[in-house]
Amino acid sequence: MELSKDTLRTLYVTMVTIRHFEELASNAVAQRQIPGSMHQSAGQEAVPTGICAHLRDEDYIASTHRGHGHCIAKGVDPKLMVAELFGKATGCNKGKGGSMHIADMSKGMLGTNGVVGASVPLAVGAALTSTVNGTDNVAVAFFGDGGANQGVLHESMNLASVWKLPVIFVCENNQYAESTPVEYATAIPNVADRGAGYNMPGVVVDGMDVFAVYEAAGEAVARARAGQGPSLLECKTYRFYGHHGGDDRYSYRTLEEEKLWRDRDPLVLFRNRVIADETFNKEELDGIDSSVEQQIQDGIKFADDSPFPSPDELYTDVYVDYPLEALRRGTNMAV
Numbered sequence: 001m002e003l004s005k006d007t008l009r010t011l012y013v014t015m016v017t018i019r020h021f022e023e024l025a026s027n028a029v030a031q032r033q034i035p036g037s038m039h040q041s042a043g044q045e046a047v048p049t050g051i052c053a054h055l056r057d058e059d060y061i062a063s064t065h066r067g068h069g070h071c072i073a074k075g076v077d078p079k080l081m082v083a084e085l086f087g088k089a090t091g092c093n094k095g096k097g098g099s100m101h102i103a104d105m106s107k108g109m110l111g112t113n114g115v116v117g118a119s120v121p122l123a124v125g126a127a128l129t130s131t132v133n134g135t136d137n138v139a140v141a142f143f144g145d146g147g148a149n150q151g152v153l154h155e156s157m158n159l160a161s162v163w164k165l166p167v168i169f170v171c172e173n174n175q176y177a178e179s180t181p182v183e184y185a186t187a188i189p190n191v192a193d194r195g196a197g198y199n200m201p202g203v204v205v206d207g208m209d210v211f212a213v214y215e216a217a218g219e220a221v222a223r224a225r226a227g228q229g230p231s232l233l234e235c236k237t238y239r240f241y242g243h244h245g246g247d248d249r250y251s252y253r254t255l256e257e258e259k260l261w262r263d264r265d266p267l268v269l270f271r272n273r274v275i276a277d278e279t280f281n282k283e284e285l286d287g288i289d290s291s292v293e294q295q296i297q298d299g300i301k302f303a304d305d306s307p308f309p310s311p312d313e314l315y316t317d318v319y320v321d322y323p324l325e326a327l328r329r330g331t332n333m334a335v
């Protein structure tokens with residue numbers, strides 16, 4: 001597939017932004033000893049990047065506990081995300097959400113989510129909204145190989161197929177659910193094969209190769225927009241760090257295994273390919289790298305300089321302001 005230089009640049013910028021965000025911003029949180037666990041997605045950048053490159057702001061995504069990359073790829077401002085991780089009032093959710101409750105409705109980002117598997121019914125609901133409203137907006141559910149074994153996933157996939165909803169189920173199979181290897185906990189080698197059980201395409205994708213993800217996602221998104229129903233993509237990938245910051249990953253996997261996957265680092269694979277075919281030279285890509293790194297460093301400074309939310313804010317944003325009168329009348333109002 002031929003991609004324009006602009007599209008390639010966007011893919012690279014997104015992947016590099018995710019990588020620097022995970023390595024700089026997430027580590028900055030650890031250094032400031034901000035409470036709460038954080039799950040880095042370094043190594044998995046090609047997946048949200050290749051998928052979200054096909055999406056518009058009006059399309060929806062529902063994410064997981066490992067969701068920074070999904071947010072960035074869907075267009076959430078990384079500077080506001082850093083402030084959110086720092087718990088600052090300038091954060092994209094006023095500092096009240098943190099890593100596992102980042103949402104930005106203006107970008108169709110329905111939320112990172114600490115409940116494993118919960119992204120899936122949310123995305124199906126969003127896809128139903130598109131159908132009911134007669135739009136061609138699509139919804140993407142990101143979930144892990146562990147999440148793939150939650151019961152709600154099966155109900156959701158079945159209903160989405162019966163109703164031909166515009167949803168793309170994206171399993172990011174990073175080989176482990178916490179410390180549990182996928183082959184230990186999953187009865188079949190490929191989660192993608194479950195698509196057959198719900199009469200939808202199920203495709204295994206090389207999740208380290210952004211070109212492969214982009215191509216597979218293009219077909220699934222086009223199918224959903226055309227009203228032909230859902231698809232399941234299983235992107236085989238790897239997280240380069242532990243389950244969360246405090247995880248001793250070598251208690252359940254080896255350095256040698258890690259090296260095999262790091263040799264297929266999605267950023268390096270991308271660079272090698274576009275340099276070899278002379279679309280970019282090394283200096284151009286290095287330039288993108290340093291400007292993105294600077295952007296994240298600026299975001300960290302912005303977050304450091306921002307105030308914490310005022311104690312007066314403690315009880316705001318707890319419940320949505322729903323027009324009670326409408327509820328009494330039984331009107332189904334959007335909130």
Ligand SMILES: Cc1ncc(C[n+]2csc(CCOP(=O)(O)OP(=O)(O)O)c2C)c(N)n1
Pocket residue numbers: 065066114115116117143144145146147148174176177178243
């Ligand atoms: C419903 C539920 N069960 C258990 C947990 C605890 N938990 C948090 S992350 C995780 C592993 C998830 O693995 P996977 O879905 O493969 O995602 P990954 O961490 O690999 O990105 C578990 C079991 C949870 N948060 N929610």
